[in-house]
Amino acid sequence: MFSALTHLECARTGERYAADEIQGTSAVGAPLLARYDLQRVAATVTREEIASRAATLWRYHELLPVRSVQRVVSLGEGMTPLVALPRFGSRIGVPGLLMKDEGLIPTGTFKARGAAVGVSRAAELGVAGVAMPTNGNAGAAWALYAARAGIRSLIMMPVDAPRITRAECWISGAELYLVDGLIGDAGKLIAASVADRAGYQDVSTLKEPYRLEGKKTMAYELVEQLDWRTPDVIVYPTGGGVGIIGIYKALGELRELGWIHGELPRLIAVQATGCAPIVKAFQCGAAESEPFPDARTVAFGINVPKALGDFLVLNAVYETGGTAVAVTDGALLDALGELARTEGAFVCPEGAACFAAVAQLREAGWLTGAEQVVVLNTGTGMKYPDTVPMNVPVLAKDGRIPSE
Ligand SMILES: *Cc1c(COP(=O)(O)O)cnc(C)c1O
Numbered sequence: 001m002f003s004a005l006t007h008l009e010c011a012r013t014g015e016r017y018a019a020d021e022i023q024g025t026s027a028v029g030a031p032l033l034a035r036y037d038l039q040r041v042a043a044t045v046t047r048e049e050i051a052s053r054a055a056t057l058w059r060y061h062e063l064l065p066v067r068s069v070q071r072v073v074s075l076g077e078g079m080t081p082l083v084a085l086p087r088f089g090s091r092i093g094v095p096g097l098l099m100k101d102e103g104l105i106p107t108g109t110f111k112a113r114g115a116a117v118g119v120s121r122a123a124e125l126g127v128a129g130v131a132m133p134t135n136g137n138a139g140a141a142w143a144l145y146a147a148r149a150g151i152r153s154l155i156m157m158p159v160d161a162p163r164i165t166r167a168e169c170w171i172s173g174a175e176l177y178l179v180d181g182l183i184g185d186a187g188k189l190i191a192a193s194v195a196d197r198a199g200y201q202d203v204s205t206l207k208e209p210y211r212l213e214g215k216k217t218m219a220y221e222l223v224e225q226l227d228w229r230t231p232d233v234i235v236y237p238t239g240g241g242v243g244i245i246g247i248y249k250a251l252g253e254l255r256e257l258g259w260i261h262g263e264l265p266r267l268i269a270v271q272a273t274g275c276a277p278i279v280k281a282f283q284c285g286a287a288e289s290e291p292f293p294d295a296r297t298v299a300f301g302i303n304v305p306k307a308l309g310d311f312l313v314l315n316a317v318y319e320t321g322g323t324a325v326a327v328t329d330g331a332l333l334d335a336l337g338e339l340a341r342t343e344g345a346f347v348c349p350e351g352a353a354c355f356a357a358v359a360q361l362r363e364a365g366w367l368t369g370a371e372q373v374v375v376l377n378t379g380t381g382m383k384y385p386d387t388v389p390m391n392v393p394v395l396a397k398d399g400r401i402p403s404e
Helices: 038-044 047-051 057-063 086-091 111-124 137-149 163-171 183-195 211-215 217-225 242-257 277-283 310-319 329-343 349-363
Strands: 005-010 032-036 082-084 097-101 129-133 152-158 175-179 200-202 233-237 266-272 323-327 373-377
Touching: 032 211, 038 057, 038 242, 047 217, 057 111, 057 217, 082 217, 086 097, 086 329, 097 217, 111 129, 111 137, 111 211, 111 217, 129 137, 129 183, 137 152, 137 163, 152 163, 152 183, 163 175, 175 183, 183 200, 211 217, 211 242, 217 242, 233 242, 233 349, 242 266, 242 310, 266 277, 266 310, 266 349, 277 310, 277 323, 310 323, 323 329, 323 349, 329 349, 349 373
Parallel strands: 097 373, 129 152, 129 200, 152 175, 233 266, 233 373, 266 323
Antiparallel strands: 005 032, 082 097
């Protein structure tokens, strides 16, 4: 058994859907969640066996939706390092701080996970082209994995999305469009065009079930890397929310499998003050968010004013006793520099937002400093060269380096 996938389930109503045909959202427009025969997995696979497999996210293939090993489209993604950050951690009063570094993955962001699994499954089900609106990183990853799979991709991103992601789409042969607007505007244009293109699927965030399945593997890996123990707190930069929803789903699956025990880690959704719909909803105790007006932040990957899966993000935060916090662009850029100077880690602005949030939560007393805290650094800083303001002296060929 390569995959124990049994069916899909509406995230709002629980209604069942067949897994082996192309599916979008449910009848009520909600995301579909993949369900597995976990009893069968528990009876046939052990944690030790998983540990002996190749170091990619496909080591959890029973818990992934791709039916046939031949249909796996991979560039070697997964098993990113879990790194201790003792210096930065001590400085902010959380010495047990760890970073799972998703910068070290094909395409340089964790979007590769969703793309690897999503594209593999789409191609397995006969999809000829994937279409999506993106803030950049997801489009880049899906374009490259689609090329690897030999299917087409139609990508649309805001004109001010990070330029490197535009290049990644372009070089991989994607049909690429820029829109003078936000990701939501791109989403409308994509939906309209997919309607009259045979063989294309709209793979917008949570409008197909399998991107989530790829992203959830961050939690499997993290737990495996901690010897099948869970940390106290997991901190995640939240845009569309797929990552944090996936982490919560994966932790639930691991508990049902009997591979972890006890309380789940508290999950923290981090946003930028310039785009904080989930934080605002959390502060009101609401089950869903309102569209955030005039959304703007340098952390482009989390610039999502209204997420389809907002209720799932909020549920994950409430159910684990976590919280949702917003940090300013100034605070996240400070953290970005501090991380590089104290730990040699060049993180992405979204990851930096999480580090700023940990410092903020420690200061506020929400964290005592005794916790083991894992931050997901969702990408490499190298994808965002423009976030580093520089003032580097240029010397003439016969000039002199000033003495210290
Ligand atoms: C997309 C993205 C996020 C947000 O992830 P979601 O799963 O959509 O919440 C965070 N960081 C980076 C670098 C991203 O590209």
